[in-house]
Amino acid sequence: MASTQNPDMTPSLTQQYEPGEHPDWPAPSSVKGPVAWMRENLFGSVTNTVLTLLAVYLIYKIVPALADWMFLDAVFTGESRKDCRAQGDGACWAFISGRIQLFIYGFYPDAERWRVNLTAVLLVFALVPILFDKVPHRGKALIYSALYPVIAGVLLVGGIFGLEYVSTDQFGGLMLNVIIGVTGIAFSLPIGICLALGRQSHLPIIRILSVSFIEFIRGVPLITLLFVAAVMLSYFVPPGTNFDLLVRMLIMVTLFASGYMAEVIRGGLQAIPNGQYEAADAMGLKYWQAMRLIILPQALKISIPGIVNTFIALYKDTTLVIVIGRLDILGIGNSSLADAKWQGLSTEVYVFVAVFFFCSCFLMSRYSLYLEKKLHTGH
Amino acid sequence: MLKRASFAAAAIAAVSIASGAQAATLDDVKARGTLHCIVNTGLPGFSYTDASGRWSGFDADMCRSVAAAVLGDSEKVKYIPATGKTRFTLLNSKEGDVIFRNTTWTFVRDVDVKLTFIGTTYYDGQGFIIRKSKGVKSAKELDGATVCIQTGTTTELNLADYFRANNMKYEPVPIESNEEARKNYLADRCDVYTTDRSGLAATRATFDKPGDHTILPEVVSKEPLGPVVRHGDNQWEDVVRWTVFALMAAEELGVTAANADEMAKNPPNPNVARLLGAEGALGEMLGLDKDFALRAIKAQGNYAEIFNKNIGPDTPIGLERGLNASYKDGGLIYSPPFR
Structure with a gap:
């Protein structure tokens, strides 16, 4: 079969094959692949072409400016807004x-924040058996999920089990x-x-x-x-x-x-x-x-x-x-x-x-x- | 059915934790151990949260002084951030004990809304900010200007009054918030922005070139801002009023956070002695103890110290004392005598 293929993989129209010997050629680029996809979806008609060009223009206008503002010119450290502005014109993420x-x-309270973190982690464990049905021991896990609101309440508010209120x-x-x-x-x-x-x-x-x-x-x-x-x-x-x-x-x-x-x-x-x-x-x-x-x-x-x-x-x-x-x-x-x-x-x-x-x-x-x-x- | 169950549960929970008869606010605060103070959700210089989540600003510090006077600890304050619409309801429903939220003392609020205004802690007034390049020196020259104005506020009415009284025309650019006004003004969509002068100063401080803008000298309205308590609880009203007056009297008498203890031990004159509790029993008459004013002053300093720390000339807000100077310096801040 290898001998019948020409080097650039283009099927020859004149080539004859025995029954059952026909190789699987890749689809021509006009039917499949990025070019065909673009032709069909982006430039299929005059309206589509105009809309595509418009969209590309808008992306060209918006995305670089947005990226500049959000990341490239952004300031990540600083003590005040003036500090930020002195370092760059982009977003001042130092504030956040x-x-x-x-x-x-x-x-x-600072010292008790681990309780919030723990509650959040436990929330994930409580959600998984509810959201997905192929969890091992789902029945038992669901009992835990049902109890979770109580656990979360106790953890967050405290006042018992030695947790500060x-x-x-x-x-x-x-x-x-x-x-x-x-x-x-x-x-x-x-x-x-x-x-x-x-x-x-x-x-x-x-x-x-x-x-x-x-x-x-x-x-x-x-x-x-x-x-x-x-x-x-x-x-x-x-x-x-x-x-x-x-x-x-x-x-x-x-x-x-x-x-x-x-x-x-x-x-x-x-x-x-x-x-x-x-x-x-x-x-x-x-x-x-x-x-x-x-x-x-x-x-x-x-x-x-x-x-x-x-x-x-x-x-x-x-x-x-x-x-x-x-x-x-x-x-x-x-x-x-x-x-x-x-x-x-x-x-x-x-x-x-x-x-x-x-x-x-x-x-x-x-x-x-x-x-x-x-x-x-x-x- | 579940709906009824949850209502029933709520009702039972509510009844089961109900306790004795209604008490006076002072007793409530003492029993609770915290002062519930209603503040602005965010106003530069007056109330805001700093990076560690601590409420700061002129109004927030006043709350601390009251807490220090009543409870002996300036940090025993629960801050209830409120919008302009919810502040009075929160007070009247007893969620809060006192409002320190740049609230203008007006006839209708005092008489018809049934609130008790304690006095004035900050004399504000509506003003105008404009670019220096426009060459305007007085608000009387603003005929035909476009004005950025926050809708639904008293400033909108004051503006109309002022321009009508001076036979001038203006074009309003309605906006919702101070931040929006700032953006519109900087983009030159309006010639002038008008709001309370303290707000103008705070906003100007955030401009890249504050020096290019000027706040016109005219003050077109009176905005006396002060603390508010519920109508009809005279004891609590007295406690808040005389705590605030103690801060003002301290400035008049030269008592500061730093020298208060020393002054209490060796009072230079009878006025200081009475204020700080070295003489007489003024605090007991209020239902507090004799040191209440001393604690209030030590908490955040006297009126001048609180002013200078939060909104004074050395802060980004940069407000001059002006009307808010002590009467000794030609201002309106004046405490009745402690005797």
């Missing part, structure tokens, strides 16, 4: 890196966003499922309660709920009560997300053909069995994009804690910007916060795609 501890831990007032920065986000996400899904089922229930009281709760939550902005939780609650509860502000906050965020979650899941439930419900009945399954085995797996699967959408929205809403006087990563940024030594670096702070949120939300979004692919067992 000098305060990175503040951005991550907020006002959590840390008031939730001192929580701040990135850890506050993660605590509120993860709590909201973890609890809003089960509550949302119950509400969605409750809304479709044949029992009038459950249905009415679910509908009024969902409609109330959807009719009120989150910031109003947080404000009520923070400042109005003290008018209703007995005087002298000190019901932790962060807990109130967590409850409100969770309830808010549950209301939206319920509607997303109701959409999924309604997309399941009646035949599925009837089939479940015909097999003699009880209500909860039918839901658990037949309806919910399908309904949740088609609701994944909506569910993740709600999660991401919730996660980004965690910056609203400023209304109750807590400083999350964005609040820390704002209060740091008021330091006269560093004033005028808002772009750096907002870019930093944006990158953090983008990374978190992008991860969630990719995981949901993975899950959709894995569960795509239909037609």
Whole structure:
């Protein structure tokens, strides 16, 4: 066969082969390979060509300037904004890196910060068995995951087992966003499922309660709920009560997300053909069995994009804690910007916060795609 | 169903930790061991977090002085950062004990919102900043100027009043925040930027060439900024008021953080003796002890020291004392007598 190949691998059109002897030539470059790909995708028509050139021009204009600002001209060490400006015209990352501890831990005491780190590591171990189903000993691991909120609470707040008590007032920065986000996400899904089922229930009281709760939550902005939780609650509860502000906050965020979650899941439930419900009945399954085995797996699967959408929205809403006087990563940024030594670096702070949120939300979004692919067992 | 369960849990938790009858703010603060102080989420020179996460600035230091007077420890302060909209609600819902948040004392806030203003710790006023190259020497020459102005503030109303009173026209460039104003002004999208003069000075300090810009001499509004407490708790009101006055009196009498102990031991005159508790029982009358003023002064220094450390001429903010000088130097800072 080697003898029939010419040196530049171009198949000869006149060459004759015995049956079964025809070698596998590489596809011609007009059909496969980078040139063909570009011809098809970038320059396929006049419109495409114009758009491609425009995009290349924009990238040429933006990317080098951005790279200059973010990396090449950026300043990584310095004591003040003036110091930074003296060294270069790019971003002044010295401001962020000098305060990175503040951005991550907020006002959590220095000596106790290992507890936050440990909680974060344990969080990863708690999440893995929930997110991926091919984990060894998944059953036992899930028990740990269920216990994790208690473990995290004990670790972060302390006060027992010889851990020093840390008031939730001192929580701040990135850890506050993660605590509120993860709590909201973890609890809003089960509550949302119950509400969605409750809304479709044949029992009038459950249905009415679910509908009024969902409609109330959807009719009120989150910031109003947080404000009520923070400042109005003290008018209703007995005087002298000190019901932790962060807990109130967590409850409100969770309830808010549950209301939206319920509607997303109701959409999924309604997309399941009646035949599925009837089939479940015909097999003699009880209500909860039918839901658990037949309806919910399908309904949740088609609701994944909506569910993740709600999660991401919730996660980004965690910056609203400023209304109750807590400083999350964005609040820390704002209060740091008021330091006269560093004033005028808002772009750096907002870019930093944006990158953090983008990374978190992008991860969630990719995981949901993975899950959709894995569960795509239909037609 | 879960929804009801969580509500019930919340209610039970709330009730189960409920304790005795409502107490006065001073007793609350003493029992709690921390002062809850409402401050700005970030205002250069007045309240901001430094690199180690410590609240700093003129207002934050005032909180420390009050904590030192009441609790004996200037670090026993919990700072509650609040926006302009949430500050009064946080105070009235008892999340905070006192507001030190550059709050302007106005009729409506005092009378209708039912707050008690303690006095004035900083006399501010609205001013204008403009490029020197425009050749404007007075705000009266600003006819036809484009003005960067933060929307929804009293400064917006003051601006309209001022230009109408002087029969001039202006073109407003509405903006949201100080940072945005700074960018717009530097990009020459407006001729003039107007806000409180302390804010103008702080903003100008961040320019690459501060010398090219001038703050016009006219002050077009009165902005007396001071601490605020809840209406109707006269004892607590007195505690905060006389702690602030003690800082002002200390400047008048030459008492500083450095010499306060020495002065308390060997008071040069009866006024100092009464202020620092070497004579009389003024502190006890407040429900504190005789050393309350001594502790307040030792914490962060007297009024002048706090001013100079945070916003004075040697700081990046670079504000002159002006109206905020002691009455002895021709300013408005004046403490009633301690006797």
